[in-house]
Amino acid sequence: MSEPAMTAVAAVVPVISGPATPERKAQVETLVQGILKHMDYPARTELKDMPDGGIGIALHFQGELPGITVGKQRSWLVDCIQFLVNKAINRPNVEKRWVSLGVNAFPEPRPERNEKQAPVAKPSAPQQQVATPANGAKKAPPPPQKNAAKPVKEQPPPRTREPDERAIEVKEDPAMAKLFTTLAEKSAKSGRIYAVMSLSTDDRARALKAAGAVKGVSAKTEGEGHWRRVTFTPEKLTPMPSKKQVMPDYDDEEE
Numbered sequence: 001m002s003e004p005a006m007t008a009v010a011a012v013v014p015v016i017s018g019p020a021t022p023e024r025k026a027q028v029e030t031l032v033q034g035i036l037k038h039m040d041y042p043a044r045t046e047l048k049d050m051p052d053g054g055i056g057i058a059l060h061f062q063g064e065l066p067g068i069t070v071g072k073q074r075s076w077l078v079d080c081i082q083f084l085v086n087k088a089i090n091r092p093n094v095e096k097r098w099v100s101l102g103v104n105a106f107p108e109p110r111p112e113r114n115e116k117q118a119p120v121a122k123p124s125a126p127q128q129q130v131a132t133p134a135n136g137a138k139k140a141p142p143p144p145q146k147n148a149a150k151p152v153k154e155q156p157p158p159r160t161r162e163p164d165e166r167a168i169e170v171k172e173d174p175a176m177a178k179l180f181t182t183l184a185e186k187s188a189k190s191g192r193i194y195a196v197m198s199l200s201t202d203d204r205a206r207a208l209k210a211a212g213a214v215k216g217v218s219a220k221t222e223g224e225g226h227w228r229r230v231t232f233t234p235e236k237l238t239p240m241p242s243k244k245q246v247m248p249d250y251d252d253e254e255e
Contacts, residue, residue, distance in 0.1 A: 019049040020097050024089075028055055028099055031085055041065055048106060054098035056106045068103060078103060162228060165205040165221055173206055180210035184232050188216035191238025195222075197229040204230050 025047050036043050036059075044060040059078070061068055067077035082101045090096050100107040187194050196207065204221055207230040211219030217234050 018053070020053075020055050024095075024097060025055060028057070028085065028089055028097075031088055032057060032059075032081070032101075035081055035084065041068075046106070050098075050100060050107075051109050052098065054100055054110075056100050056102070058102050058104065058106045060104055074107075075103065162221070162224055163201060165201060166208055168201065168205040170202040170205045176203060176206050177210050180207040181214060183207075184211040184214040184217045184219065187232040188214060188234045191234050191236055193234070193237070194232045195229045196232075197227070199228075199230060204228070 029045055029047055032045055042062045044062075046058040046060070048056050048058075050056045067075055069075055078101050082099060085099045085101075089099060098110070100110070102108075183194055183196070186192075199207065208219050208221070211217060211230075211232060216236070217232055219230055219232050221228060221230055223229050
């Protein structure tokens with residue numbers, strides 16, 4: 001870090017010497033007691049000056065409370081309260097005093113930070129050695145190998161081909177045959193396309209067979225796996241009628 005940068009950091013966070021004033025300690029204690037009162041966490045507080053110029057507070061809680069572990073000096077709850085107190089106390093253009101909280105004891109002093117840290121040396125890239133012949137002329141390094149082995153990409157698993165339902169011989173089912181025949185006749189009469197999903201392979205074969213006996217409509221299977229379906233397509237498609245939207249009339253009272 002350069003010297004100008006070090007000067008700027010020192011100006012933002014000044015070094016505090018001497019204990020905090022009684023007014024500042026009373027302000028911190030009132031804020032901490034107010035937060036604990038709103039949380040319904042009764043506690044007795046003790047204050048003292050820390051070696052780094054901050055204010056240390058020991059919180060003596062009464063009974064067992066969620067987020068407070070007996071014998072443990074810090075917890076996530078205490079850290080949250082400490083964060084709020086420091087944000088509220090250390091306002092801009094005000095002398096900075098770090099407030100530390102501890103459970104049933106004063107917190108341990110913060111370790112001193114070294115302002116100047118030695119720069120970490122980055123490992124230098126290994127230099128390629130160049131062989132020098134006897135006459136003093138440098139020999140160019142060998143070119144990189146072009147036929148280097150490339151990583152092999154994993155090939156996706158091959159797709160399973162769906163069976164041809166027209167070539168499947170299935171057992172006669174009068175109820176399913178009647179249902180598919182009715183649907184094929186409806187498609188031919190209305191001029192609309194119908195598709196049926198979630199059928200077994202045998203039922204798709206029955207649907208194709210039933211549609212083949214109806215004039216004016218053709219059937220085929222589409223899709224793969226769970227999305228495979230039977231589609232009934234009429235020879236003459238009927239366009240959908242266009243509907244004009246009309247705004248409803250509202251009474252004045254309803255408006």
